[in-house]
Amino acid sequence: MARPSKPLISRAAAVAAAIEIIDDEGLEAFSLPRLARALGVKAPSLYHHFADKSEILCEVAKAIVYETRIPRDRPSDQWQDWLIAYNLNFRDVILRHRNAAPVLLQFLPRDMVTDVWEQAAVYLEESGVPIQLHVPILDGTEKLTMGITLTEAMRPESKRAVVFANVKATAHPVLSAAEAAHTATPRQRHEKLLRSFLYGVTHEDRDEIAH
Structure with missing residues (x-):
């Protein structure tokens, strides 16, 4: 799929939006089109930062781990x-x-x-x-x-x-x-x-x- 010439969103914003969707609507509701809608962009914009859905979910897992407060x-x-x-x-x-x-x-x-x-x-x-x-x-x-x-x-x-x-x-x-x-x-x-x-x-x- 062709990528847009200029990124419209940040990687961090996409991961944060993905977590919000999963938290609020469940994992079954998460998809690239759903994430794109939440960010106000078209799905191809996500390909500036992620190869596919699996890469986004991998970053979601990483972001959740990093929320852990270290004593x-x-x-x-x-x-x-x-x-x-x-x-x-x-x-x-x-x-x-x-x-x-x-x-x-x-x-x-x-x-x-x-x-x-x-x-x-x-x-x-x-x-x-x-x-x-x-x-x-x-x-x-x-x-x-x-x-x-x-x-x-x-x-x-x-x-x-x-x-x-x-x-x-x-x-x-x-x-x-x-x-x-x-x-x-x-x-x-x-x-x-x-x-x-x-x-x-x-x-x-x-x-x-x-x-």
């Missing part, structure tokens, strides 16, 4: 708190853009935000975390957060607060009782899983050194 990076022996705070901030961003959850799942932009990972690795190093643990810690916490949060984001609203949504007391008495006894919020469950993972990674390393 104050003060080295301390409480580095776990810093890392958990970052992951919970990322959780908040994903849930703020629930309709974009499939985009994040398909276009996980880890390779495009390497500077964020470098900042985290520097923080871990300054906090005295052994360098051989950096990759397991960063890779594991991201996968936990993505898996937990995307699953929650893509569930129907009526079922987001419970763990086992279709439990019936008569058919599943033990699981039903366990569900009733488990009163933590989804965010609290998320934090506890992160802390358990970090405890396991760091103590496994100590056990290996001891032996």
